[in-house]
Amino acid sequence: MEAFYTDNGTENSNDTPPTWGDAHGPFTSTVPPIFRVLLWIIICTGLPLTLLAIYSLYFLVRKGHTAPVYVINLLLSDVLQICCFICLVLDSALVVYLYLFGEMASVGFMVCIALERYLVVARPFWYRFSRSVHMSVLVCVVVWLLPLVYVLPLYLGVDSVVVESVFAVFHLLPLPLLLFFLIGTFKGLSKATRLPLGEKRRIMAAVLLVFVIYFLLFLPSILWSLVEEFREDDVFSDAASVLLFLSPVADLCLYVFIRKGAPHKRLTCLKVETDDDGSSA
Numbered sequence: 001m002e003a004f005y006t007d008n009g010t011e012n013s014n015d016t017p018p019t020w021g022d023a024h025g026p027f028t029s030t031v032p033p034i035f036r037v038l039l040w041i042i043i044c045t046g047l048p049l050t051l052l053a054i055y056s057l058y059f060l061v062r063k064g065h066t067a068p069v070y071v072i073n074l075l076l077s078d079v080l081q082i083c084c085f086i087c088l089v090l091d092s093a094l095v096v097y098l099y100l101f102g103e104m105a106s107v108g109f110m111v112c113i114a115l116e117r118y119l120v121v122a123r124p125f126w127y128r129f130s131r132s133v134h135m136s137v138l139v140c141v142v143v144w145l146l147p148l149v150y151v152l153p154l155y156l157g158v159d160s161v162v163v164e165s166v167f168a169v170f171h172l173l174p175l176p177l178l179l180f181f182l183i184g185t186f187k188g189l190s191k192a193t194r195l196p197l198g199e200k201r202r203i204m205a206a207v208l209l210v211f212v213i214y215f216l217l218f219l220p221s222i223l224w225s226l227v228e229e230f231r232e233d234d235v236f237s238d239a240a241s242v243l244l245f246l247s248p249v250a251d252l253c254l255y256v257f258i259r260k261g262a263p264h265k266r267l268t269c270l271k272v273e274t275d276d277d278g279s280s281a
Helices: 033-062 067-089 093-122 124-130 133-145 148-156 160-172 174-191 197-226 234-250 252-260 264-268
Strands: none
Touching: 033 067, 033 234, 033 252, 067 093, 067 133, 067 234, 067 252, 093 124, 093 133, 093 148, 093 160, 093 174, 093 197, 093 234, 148 160, 160 174, 160 197, 174 197, 197 234, 197 252, 234 252
């Protein structure tokens, strides 16, 4: 983002890494006291809760559940962001690359979680016989590598317009996917004849929560990257920054729905009507 370029619009040299004081937009030019308080609250509450959630979900993976793999990686990306917050409040802003890396990885894992919930209800038999922990791990590796498309050009000093375009495209691509998974999950649940109402609500709430987190917390930063007027508005920039910082805490809500959700074997054995003539899968 523009945070990592000099005031005359040219790229930062690799010999002069970006600092918090150079930042704009989602990274303010200074770290105001209110920002420090917010970051410390996120650190003190989010870090221990996130680590406990990862520990708990790890045992679900050992029992053969693949869904927690994506949630665990999402929470790991949140841990990376929170650790960067610690460095930021200590005025060590050389971690901006790591923070952006973790933030963009979290977006990818949100898409994976929504996709997994969609497949459970829309393609239950395919999901049951095709899913595996190994495949989930491979997908996670790809998601972890994707942020390099933005971070490496940023580090190498590519033109700011190009870098901001990459940032916007990377964050905009999940929007149609999340909408598709949200609608598809709703349609799939409406056809599930043997799924209890409470479990239907938990599945739908998980996908809806992913979409809401993405829309509310990440969209302002996307607008900041696309619209110059927003980049020049200090109030909007600060608001985008606060919302982006809250994403690691918001992701903890997904843990509740995954942890309390129905076992996959039960979900994937549901009778789901897939044909217009009323035949069942």
